[in-house]
Structure formats: C-alpha cells, structure tokens
Amino acid sequence: DQQVKQNSPSLSVQEGRISILNCDYTNSMFDYFLWYKKYPAEGPTFLISISSIKDKNEDGRFTVFLNKSAKHLSLHIVPSQPGDSAVYFCAAFAGGTSYGKLTFGQGTILTVHP
Amino acid sequence: IAGITQAPTSQILAAGRRMTLRCTQDMRHNAMYWYRQDLGLGLRLIHYSNTAGTTGKGEVPDGYSVSRANTDDFPLTLASAVPSQTSVYFCASSRPLGIQYFGAGTRLSVL
Numbered sequence: 001d002q003q004v005k006q007n008s009p010s011l012s013v014q015e016g017r018i019s020i021l022n023c024d025y026t027n028s029m030f031d032y033f034l035w036y037k038k039y040p041a042e043g044p045t046f047l048i049s050i051s052s053i054k055d056k057n058e059d060g061r062f063t064v065f066l067n068k069s070a071k072h073l074s075l076h077i078v079p080s081q082p083g084d085s086a087v088y089f090c091a092a093f094a095g096g097t098s099y100g101k102l103t104f105g106q107g108t109i110l111t112v113h114p
Numbered sequence: 115i116a117g118i119t120q121a122p123t124s125q126i127l128a129a130g131r132r133m134t135l136r137c138t139q140d141m142r143h144n145a146m147y148w149y150r151q152d153l154g155l156g157l158r159l160i161h162y163s164n165t166a167g168t169t170g171k172g173e174v175p176d177g178y179s180v181s182r183a184n185t186d187d188f189p190l191t192l193a194s195a196v197p198s199q200t201s202v203y204f205c206a207s208s209r210p211l212g213i214q215y216f217g218a219g220t221r222l223s224v225l
Contacts, residue, residue, distance in 0.1 A: 043217050
C-alpha cells in the first residue's frame with residue numbers, strides 16, 4: 001500500500017525551463033510534506049517543505065504547492081539548471097501520530113540538459 | 115560538523131552471516147531512523163528511535179534489529195543476512211518532528 005506516490009519515474013527538461021515534479025498521497029492524516037534531493041552515492045538532502053495549513057511555500061528557485069482536496073503536491077523549479085539533475089523524493093508525515101516518521105514516494109529522476 | 119556518519123560505505127556479505135551497520139550523529143538529535151532504498155520503492159523505514167533507550171518498528175522491520183544505548187549511536191544489525199536484504203541503507207536523525215538529516219548510506223550486497 002503505497003501511501004505516497006510519484007507516478008513519473010523520470011523527467012527531462014531543458015536548462016532554463018520549468019521542472020514540475022508531482023506527488024500524490026492517500027493518507028488524510030498527513031499534515032507535513034517535504035521534498036528531498038539525492039545525488040548518486042550521497043544521502044538525501046532536505047530541499048523544501050510545506051505544512052498542511054499552507055498551499056504554497058517558496059524558497060528561491062523552488063516552490064512547493066499543496067492541494068489538500070486533491071491530495072496532491074508539486075515541486076516547481078524555475079529556472080532549471082544542470083546541477084538540479086538528481087533524484088527527487090516526496091515525503092510526508094502525520095505530526096500528531098507518527099513522531100516524524102517519514103513515508104517516502106518512489107522518487108523521480110530529473111535530468112536537466114544544457 | 116560531520117553530521118551523520120555511516121560505516122561501512124559498502125559491504126559484500128555471504129548469506130547467513132551477521133552484520134552490523136554503524137551510524138553516529140554529532141548533532142545531539144533525539145530521534146534517529148534507519149531506511150532502506152530499493153529501486154522503484156523509494157526509502158522505506160526499518161526501525162526508529164525517538165530518544166535514547168527507546169526503539170520502534172517501521173514499515174519493514176523483519177530481519178533487522180536496532181539498539182539505542184546513547185544519543186549519538188544507532189546501529190542496525192542483520193542477525194542472519196538474506197539476499198533480499200541487498201539494498202542501500204540510510205541512517206537519519208532529527209529533532210522531534212524536525213527535518214531529517216541523512217548519512218551517505220551503506221551499500222550492502224548479500225550473496
């Protein structure tokens with residue numbers, strides 16, 4: 001039972017264009033969502049997060065949008081750069097019940113071409 | 115600041131052998147976690163510890179055990195390794211309900 005799903009295994013974009021990575025979840029108890037970025041042979045690193053009381057959070061080139069009614073979130077990267085090429089994981093937890101235990105999606109491999 | 119240190123970086127192990135993956139953090143975080151990463155499945159939680167002296171089971175705990183004798187260390191033990199435990203293992207730590215910080219991982223192959 002995959003409670004967090006990233007249905008696109010990979011995404012390829014041109015440098016300077018927008019990258020949009022999508023994530024769907026099924027557990028309505030999730031109230032905090034995060035995006036992690038992972039380079040080969042390294043551990044995941046935190047990128048950006050959003051609480052369920054918000055519908056948008058922005059940090060430089062990265063913006064996360066949350067649509068609670070659709071149980072959907074997305075990460076926008078504008079403009080995309082070759083250094084953004086990595087695996088992106090969406091993650092969620094229910095703050096009141098799971099003490100920060102994250103449930104991860106399968107990951108999306110982003111390739112940004114120069 | 116080192117953050118999270120995992121050892122070994124990689125290991126090839128014969129099936130049936132015992133193996134302990136080490137994890138040490140220097141951030142004085144209360145919570146620590148072990149995940150395994152498998153292609154197409156993302157990261158799945160094996161075990162966690164909310165504070166020293168306590169541990170709990172995650173999504174895929176079978177075949178693994180952990181201990182948390184102090185704040186800094188959180189070793190993961192495979193008592194009798196099987197090929198299905200071939201994976202990349204990540205340790206993480208956080209403050210309560212905080213962002214999790216990950217180590218670089220241990221790549222384990224069980225033959």
